[in-house]
Amino acid sequence: MIRLKELDHFGVEVSDIERARRFYCDLLGVAFLQSLASHGLVLRCGERNVALHLNPRMRPAPVEIIENPLGKAHHAFRVSPEDFDNALESFARGGVPSHGPVDWGDHDCLYFLDPDGNLLELVRHR
16 A cells, blocks of 8 residues: 655646736735746645646636536635635636635635636635
């Protein structure tokens, strides 16, 4: 048996590296860590990394995916209650497709899409 210690990073395919960098760094506040030549970037989110990989042929998921996200591949990020509320306002102002908050009992979730249609989630624990 192999014992995984922890998640090191996860990868997200994007069709435009600079647009994705602006979205993740400027809107979501993750830090730029390094460039992967012309095919991607590595960003820092808390104690983990996010690798953005260029795929100019990718097809975004339909916007409707945020209305029924259960069972769909996604990445979730824990945020403070204040940042959760800020996201609601920022997404509405910036036209970011989003759905929520969804009450899961002990936490709330806000589902949203990056510019390439990748399903993402913000989690606010109570």
